[in-house]
Amino acid sequence: MAGIGADHKAHKRQISKANGQEIDIDVLVIGAGPTGLGAAKRLNQLDGPSWMIIDTTDIPGGLASTDVTPEGFLYDVGGHVIFSHYQYFDDCINEALPNESDWYTHQRISYVRYKDLWVPYPFQNNISMLPKEDQVKCLEGMIDATVEARVANTKPKDFDEWIMRNVGEGIADIFMRPYNFKVWAVPTTKMQCQWLGExxxxxxxxxxxxxxxxxKTAGNWGPNATFRFPAHGGTGNIWIKVAETLPKKNTRFGDHGRVQLIDAENKRVLLGDGTIVNYEKLISTMAVDSLVEAMRNEELTKLSKGLYYSTTHVIGVGIRGARPERIGDKCWLYFPEDNCPFYRATIFSNYSPNNQPAASKKLATMQLADGSKPESDEEKEGPYWSIMLEVSESSMKPVNGETMVPDNIRGLINTQLLQPEDEIVSVYHRRFDHGYPTPSLEREGVLTQLLPKLQDMDIYSRGRFGSWRYEVGNQDHSFMLGVEAADAIVNGAAELTLNYPDFVNGRVNKERRLVDGAQFFKSMKGVRNEEMPLRPKESA
Known part of the structure; x- marks a missing residue:
């Protein structure tokens, strides 16, 4: 087994025994989100390495988990749908949820809300739906951008310049700049453009x-024009079921899977219950800034300060009544204007009829959408439907957490997703400190130093926030970051998803599906990780 020593008990240990229990393991996986589960899944298939996966929560899923309100409404940790660039990923989730009845398949119905209009997504391809004066402004900008792109002999220096060269000033001012600020909570001038891809x-x-x-309007675009969603349990149920395919003896969830301290020099991890885990290789899916803090490494902690992220607030609103005609079969919706705090709304009840309580369940009305009290507090039957909202936060875009729910309900009325008299029977609000890993101008300068330094310590930091690359931060990407890290450790195979985002995503906005997992790993076995750059070549 490449890279794993025969005996690590000879190391001098810096973590003293807390309760007398020590565990020796070849590969320790921290975190049971998609990345950690991908690593564990692959390690379980390989012969040789002993391994363990740990997580501080009792239920696996990480940032792809699902919460259930007391009333019975389900909400994912933000907007998640299943679409894939990898056959291996498909095989694993189909093993976990093998029946046709386990899934719903949807055609994406997505819009941008602008000037009380529903403009089909993507906005820049459907300016035919805009008022005439806006159509003229957008077309003039696109013509200028096309001319500029033909004569430009340098690459865009940031995301804002990329926008200007691709869509021009009209679409930039109407949609791209305001919408992206609402999502990322930083101006487009402070973001690089390497992440864009598809x-x-x-x-x-x-x-x-x-x-x-x-x-006329343009047709569907992008890899998620068709997507799947679990029939039961939300997105989180996928990862619960994937975890169930792993041997329980290799898992430690809850407080006895919580990381207190990482002694990277001596390859030891102190867990919440006092257990010490001695490892040879570590796959960490913790946010990398949290990882280096747990290592008590001042140099790497200082380096990680150059990585930026936004916080995400997820707000759910459960409503009594049949789904209104104005809502229809809409999936997710974008909101660039300042008449609502949220940048995206998902009609979560449209993904599965099991994402809300049965119509026979009796619930009291908490309030009407306009904030007024209901005439009666009597519990009544449904049916019910629900909306899930996302709001970003940063030092450049502060929010008021205390008024978050009423502010967003007011935004739902302003955008006509709710009517003032609609009966609200459930509200949900959860704040996720690490929501989006920002593709800042500084990002590559940090990652090209930080990740190799960690790997020199036999620590593979991978995942949405482990490797901090939003362009490979979807569920399928995240899962494969773990799979490929495991295969790199055991077989020395290349980590394509980490090193070649453009390759795995496909070029010219075409979805790329890799070959069968077994063939893929066999074909990559001769390509060593050291032969792969940390970042894509400029010509890639």
């Missing part, structure tokens, strides 16, 4: 002009 649609000027003249 996440932002670059418009076709000829097609957009044709659609404006003919008053």
């Amino acid at each position: 996440r932002v649609a670059a418009p076709n000027l000829k097609l957009v002009t044709k659609n404006v003249v003919l008053n």
